[in-house]
Amino acid sequence: MRHLNLEESGRFLSLPLKERKFAKTRLNVIEVFLEQLECRSFEEIKIKDIYLKAQISEPTFYNYFPEKEDMVLLFIQIWSLQVSVFASQNKSTDSGYKLISSLFRYTANESKKNPRILLEIISFQAKKIQTIKIPKLTLAERLLLFPHQDEIQSLPAMGIEGLIKQALDSAEKRGELPSSTNWQNFGLAIAALFFGVPVIAFQTDQGLEKLWLESLSYLWLGAGGKKIKE
Numbered sequence: 001m002r003h004l005n006l007e008e009s010g011r012f013l014s015l016p017l018k019e020r021k022f023a024k025t026r027l028n029v030i031e032v033f034l035e036q037l038e039c040r041s042f043e044e045i046k047i048k049d050i051y052l053k054a055q056i057s058e059p060t061f062y063n064y065f066p067e068k069e070d071m072v073l074l075f076i077q078i079w080s081l082q083v084s085v086f087a088s089q090n091k092s093t094d095s096g097y098k099l100i101s102s103l104f105r106y107t108a109n110e111s112k113k114n115p116r117i118l119l120e121i122i123s124f125q126a127k128k129i130q131t132i133k134i135p136k137l138t139l140a141e142r143l144l145l146f147p148h149q150d151e152i153q154s155l156p157a158m159g160i161e162g163l164i165k166q167a168l169d170s171a172e173k174r175g176e177l178p179s180s181t182n183w184q185n186f187g188l189a190i191a192a193l194f195f196g197v198p199v200i201a202f203q204t205d206q207g208l209e210k211l212w213l214e215s216l217s218y219l220w221l222g223a224g225g226k227k228i229k230e
Contacts, residue, residue: 003113004078007055009147015140018189023140026064029054030078037117042072042124070123070135077134078145079090080159085149087163096171097220097228100190101213103163107194108209115202122195164190171225178224189219 004027009156012020032054047068051061065071086106090099111118137145139153146152158166164187171177177186193215201208221227 002031003117004031004145006144007147009143012140012143012147015143019138022064023055023138023144025054025060026074027141027144029056029061030071030075034075034114034117035168039116042120057188069124071227072121073133074135074137076121076125076159077137077157080134080157080162081137081142081145081155083119083160084155084158085146085152086181087158087166088149091120094174096167096169096174097216097225099167099170100164101216103167104194104212104216105209108212109206111198111208115198115208118198119202122198125195128172158206159194160194161187161191164194166200176226176228177220181223186223190216193219 006024006027012023029050032050032117033045035053036049045068047061048058050071051058054061065074083103086103087099090102134157135160137157142152149155156162168177168183168187171217172181172183193212197212197215198208200206201211
């Protein structure tokens with residue numbers, strides 16, 4: 001099963017060959033990297049296994065990824081853009097609560113393809129004390145990843161934090177939570193749910209989607225929020 005669904009659209013094919021080749025090579029390496037994460041931890045993965053399976057030379061690999069962790073960082077950028085695409089496709093969802101719960105359902109469904117990937121990304125971010133500098137996706141990479149998404153060339157990669165802020169802005173306008181809510185701290189609490197619940201779910205063999213949604217409901221109602229019908 002491929003983790004990245006790449007498609008060469010007309011817009012992609014109109015770009016210069018050099019840009020297309022760069023995008024295809026870099027995303028192919030990420031695909032191989034994700035395949036390796038299915039059975040190994042990040043620390044166990046050997047760079048040699050990556051570039052051999054990707055059918056590129058060692059110097060070429062380091063030209064695209066100077067450090068091993070750069071593969072993780074690029075995938076985080078891809079995931080952040082996926083979140084933005086998800087948000088743009090759910091613009092009709094005015095409720096902040098519903099937007100967050102929809103994100104949890106979407107991510108839980110995606111993680112079923114390979115639960116280890118989500119855990120490895122969470123583990124990687126937890127170990128990084130300093131600010132992580134995320135590499136940018138090129139236009140060609142964006143078009144390969146999301147060939148049918150309108151305005152993908154200018155869509156910002158908001159990530160989880162960006163979507164949570166968007167959802168809470170909506171919740172504040174709709175009065176879904178008390179006006180006295182500390183929105184910044186509440187956003188951090190939801191982010192803690194997003195990154196913490198998967199660890200508990202996989203350790204205790206509980207359904208991720210169910211545990212995420214129940215935890216969100218407890219947090220929302222505990223903060224004095226209105227009960228939202230799904």
